[in-house]
Amino acid sequence: MKKTISVSKNPPIRFCWKKNWQLHLMLLPGILLVILFKYVPLSGILIAFKDFIPRKGIFGSPWAGLENFEYMFQLPDTMRILWNTLKIAVLKILVNFPIPVLVAILLNEVRGRHFKKSVQTIIYLPYFISWVILSGMILDIFSLDGVVNQALSLFGADPVFFMGDKKAFVGLLVGTDVWKNFGYGTVVYLAAITGVDESLYEAARIDGANRFKQILHITLPGIAPIVMLMMILNLGNVLNAGFEQIFNLYSPRVYETADIIDTFVYRISLVEANYSLGTAVGLLKSVVSFLLIVSSYKLANKYSDYTIF
């Protein structure tokens, strides 16, 4: 199922009301809601260019030009949070990429159908638990006298200061994120593996290739396009380091390494009431994300004939 759209010829955009009115009608309620709840508040981006005074409203507040942006770049925090965001997001993407591939391959080797199904069901489960609930558990489990450190001490390792050590905390963020999400990737890759042509394996077996070689030369190349694709699609996420996770777990002690754009925007806006600066930082993020997403989808289209929309 490749290329559902002929990329070569873009037909001109016409409304085609007569032929397509039913299609337009189906889209109408959704589009109206999108306009009301997504496009209307977009005017709030103006706040970034204003000295927002609540009493005067968004439109009545005086213009500030690019002052908020200048201030933003002067703030020593800005570079730090940008770097933190990139670092955490990229780490999450990188670590989260081989594990599901590996697990999917191993799961595929399992013969027992029920065992396979059960494992699949269980590892997908954390994906559905909210960070509010998880944070409550994580704070408990990763404390010095928590389960994890008790296990570490069995191996004679020194206890790790997960919630406060600047490096360990980032590790914790990446680790728990992978824990929560690897099941999702596994399910996707597993389905891809099932789709690999069975006759290739047979041919390999006749050639005397063992299980390991079959994986190396058939399974991996078979799912490579999908792995690539998932990586590319993740590009758009490099500025989303995970607000809900970090917001519910961090403390000032780890701001230096774990304060990201979204948590910063939240604090600036709601704790320090500097709405204009908060919006400016948020806007910067949106613009960069938008460029990244568009280019990643272009890449996806180019390398794997994939059209997402």
Place this chain on the structure above:
Amino acid sequence: MKKSKLLTAALLCVCMALPATGCGKDEGGGQVVVEGPKSEADKLKTYDPPITLTYAKSEVVTNYPAGQDAQNNAMYQMWEDVMGIKVENLILSSSSAMTEKLRLAITSDEIPDFAVVDAITLDSLIKNDMVTDMTDIYDQWATDRLKTVAGQQDNALFAPTISNGRYMAIPVANTVGDSYPILWIRSDWLEALNLEEPKTMEEVFDIAEKFTLEDPDGNGVQDTYGLYLDKDLNGLDAIMAAYGVYSKDEYWVKQEDGSFIAGCTALDAKKPLERLAHLYEIGGIDHEFAVKDAAKEEELIASGQIGIYLGLFFNPLGVMKDSVANVGADWTAVAVPSAEGYGVYTPGVNLNVYGYIYAKKGISNPEAIVVMLNHLCDGYAAPWLSDGSGEFYKQYTALAADPEISQAGPNNLMPFQMAGNINWAERFSEAIANGEEHVDGKDADFQNVISTELPPELSWAWKKVYLEGYAVMDLDNVRYSDYTGAPTETMSKTQSLLNTQKLTDYIAIIMGDQPVDYFDTFVETFNSIGGEKIGKEIEEALK
């Protein structure tokens, strides 16, 4: 693509216009003219017909009496009956989320008619011209009792409400006792190691070291910590004050030359920091304190592993009672001693207020705010000033005696509460000695203190709180920050940054990540990112 761009542009135009209609209403409305009271009795009047005022209520109660809630409960009804003021909760939120709620309410220009807010929110309200000038209204309408309670220490509590020399809100006083530090110390450990109660802060540290190294719980394992400390450094300020250092957040100290420095940058802070670093090094402080919030760190108290806790009078009701249940601990309250050569211990405290009560600009009865406070001060908040005949006080006492209400917390059921400085230890001890069965004004708690039906650790806790905790407080001997006025510009911009800096650097020194002399670097950083500028702004503001 052209058409789509056009469409997008058109959409955006439409969209921008829409919220504009909602905001920017700027009727402004001048000051409503308020008449003075017709008589002294008018100051304690009952509005007839009753008036309704909207309010932002911080919800504390979790178990309401049957059939009651935050809006419809006996206390709200009583306010309506006694004062003729119906309080309507426009915003109902936990107190931790209240600041955000009010920030957002300000942006939509829809604040409640009145609320008790913190200094920063008040400042924001004043800057947005949303509150009524209360100067004259307070002057005319406040009873002498209110003026005694709200105006304590030469109107010191009013400082954050002042804008251009006018009072823009009225402080809702609280007892100093709520922030007066107490040294809680494991008396069973003192006994086990044959130690005396400490007379100086140095001795406190010595004891903490012994608690760490000499196995006070006698289990043969070194699993005890001398001193409690958590990631917010709760308790540290009380230690610092023993060295004449006032390290609280937002605490400014006037120097001899008239300039202002942040209390936490005073050089004498090095001495206690050095002792703390040493204590940390020998294992006298939980090695993970820097990431545990109070709730988490307190688990070590519950499990009976911490020997010294600089806290407040009500702590026994928290995890300390669990330590009694878990390991049979016992604690004693000690007045915090000062370090050698530092004179009488004087703790630095915040302004003892619940907050500042404002009247929204443009409401027709701003004096009702003062009338409410008058009723509260008519016996309830200041029993020593009254003969107990006030209607509000009588009704309150009657309701508070109801077991269901008493369990939910009578004060928390009311829209807000107020309290003068009263040391309950004397009053309670006296009542017990005389065999009295009730103590007006705090009867719910008194019943708990004398109850014989509570679980033993809870009974222990109530007695500790009121008979020991309160007893070691010297409420007249406290120190406020030398600047408590409205936050200056740099203050509101950088205060949280400064607080974080202090926390991070103090912790780095205590944990030995940095040597004690790193403190000088800290002072430099602190001043360069805003500390110095704020000092100048304060000088300017006080001129």
Place this chain on the structure above:
Amino acid sequence: MSRKGKSYLFRTVNVIFLAFLAALCLLPLIHIAAVSFSDQAMVSANRVGLFPKGFTLASYKMVAKRAAFWTAFGVSVKRVILGVAINTVITVLMAYPLSKSEREFPFRRVYVWLLIFVMIFDGGLVPNYLLVHNLNLFDTIWALVLPTAVPIYNIILTMNFMKQLPGTIEEAAMVDGAGYFQRFVYLVIPLSKPVIATVTLFSFIGHWNSWFDGKIYNNQTTNYPLQTYLQNLISSSDMTNAAEAIENALSNVKTLQAAQLVLTLLPILVIYPFLQKYFVKGITVGAVKG
């Protein structure tokens, strides 16, 4: 070792490893459940691991009496029913036209870009707040349901799924003179069951788990959905005044919190296995195949 032996060894190790992995995913949940069934003193001393210590149902009995929890639970249930219904209807309604080729439906691209754009650009907290406020949606269930009514990611998923449905069936129906509506209702929807199940589950999870909007768009705690209520509970440990601290110490104990977490997880655990069989198909086809 013989080849057979090796392969047997590998399979055994593999099964053990995967079982371990699955256990790793379940352990935290077991721990929190253990806490909820344990005696409070044991928990505050941090002595509970994977098994309850001092087994008791006390915390559940306390939760049963806690009106605020059940109010919040009710709000969440209401929100999920209404929200998922709206989400699902909008999703299939929008996904179908967008799954048409550009030759057939040239205006498609405009709609798609309209959606993609707002997936990334957001006015920010304050404008969203002002809008909901101006629409008078505060403290109503609509504030939680309408701003999230159009789940763009789900639409793309469903759209991609519908794209790969064999076109010939539709073409045959078209020849019979069936309009888009008829084809949509009688042909496409029945064939799209797996992806509809998937996006329904995603909506369900999304609505059940979200807490931020509940926190921002409600002025009354009594209108909080469950996760907002919990977030509030977990985060409000700062003790600013004596009365509150006393209140906290007496009632907000860990076991009680754990019991509430477990009860919040329950609906997910119940509904998940039922929809599970569908979404493996739904998601893989929708997300991966072009």
